Amino acid sequence: MLSEKSEQFLMSLRLELLKRGKKEDEIEEVVDELRDHLHEAEQRGENVDDVTGGSVNHYIKTISKEMAFDKRIIKMVIGALFAIVAFFLIPRMVSGQLDLSMYRIIFYGLLTFVLLPLELWVLIEMLKKYGNSKKGYIAPILVALGGFLIILAGEFLLREYDGESVIVMEASTIFWLGVILSVVFILVCLYFYQWFYIGVLVYLVLPDLFANTMTDAAPGSKEYINVSTAITLILTVLALVGALAFYARYKKNS
Template sequence: MLSKKSEQFLNSVRMELMKRGKKDEDIEAVTEELRDHLTQAEKRGESVDSITGGSPEAYINSISKEMPFDNSFIKTIIGALFAILGFFTIPRLIAGQFDMSVERIIFYGLLVVILLPIEFWLLMTMLKKYDHSKKGYFAPLIIALIGFAIILAGEFYLRANEGASIINLDIHMSLWIGLILLLLFIGFCVMYKSWFYIGVMVYLVLPDLVARLFTDKPADSKEFVNISSSIFLMLSVVALVGAMAFYSRFKKSRR
């Protein structure tokens, strides 16, 4: 078993190389080799400094320069951006409330170009710093909540100050376009085995889809909101129970 300091250093190396877009197999090979070196060093009574020369950042930089950049990393980022755009648009289309103003387009653009990269950077930095400590578990949750709060605040601001719509679809046209895009989205995710994105999309779309199938009322009507909220609550309970079970199993596997 490695010391806590060595494990934290290994995690820092892994996270930093991921952030720099290196291939997963190369990262695993490097970290496994580094683990062996650290294990042997600790048996000799030496510390991480004997491997890094006292400068972990310089050591990581030297490793990174020797490793090729993973071109698929760019494809992953682009795919993630398209997925997020789908999360913003497809649920609104299915709910029948797809109206786009210039302000809303600018807001969504800022979320994709600025907020998401900042959240990704913060997430990688926190995981690298705190590893598997309690702070390491809570950091992603806090970052996600901050991002959600910013999005929610932006939505409320838009509702109060949004200008005239430049795209406005009736309920039935909006639903059919949303369903077509949903099928295309799921098809691409299956093709690239992106099951997580499918799960997120189902979680976002299913409440409004069920509500739309049961009523032709507008998305802000009491009937539509009641059906959608009930389905959303049930899905949230299932997701919470699943997350707790996964966390419990993960903790047992770490013992």
């Protein structure tokens, strides 16, 4: 068993190398090799600073030239950005609404290309700093909560000060266009085996899809909201049950 300080260093090293776009298999090789060196050093009475120089960035400088940049990371980032844009637009379209003003487009653009990358960077830095400590477990919750509050505040401001929509189409046209884009998105995700993105889109789209097809009420009406909320609750319960079952199976096999 390594000391807590050594384990923290290994976690910080892994996160930093991932952030820099290094190949995952090479990262694991580096971490495993360093783990062996640290284990031998601690048996001799030395600590992590004696082996690594005491700094993740300093240690990376000694090995980064030997590690190739993983070009797949670029495709993953581009795919994630497209997915986020789809998550913002397609559910609105399926609900028969596409009230995209210039303010709203700018807001969604800032969320996608500024807030989310910034949240990811902050999360990685906090995990590197706090690791498996109590603060390390609280960090993702605080980061997610902060992002949620920013999005919520932005939505409230847009309701008060939103401008004219730059896209004007019939509700039925928007609905069917949203359904078609949902199918295309799912097919593309199936091709690339991106099951997580499919799950997120289904969770976001199904409530409005059911509400739109099961009722003739407008999206803001009580009947529409009741159906949409009921489907959301059902999906949430199913997701929680599935997560618990997966966790129980993981614990049993680990």
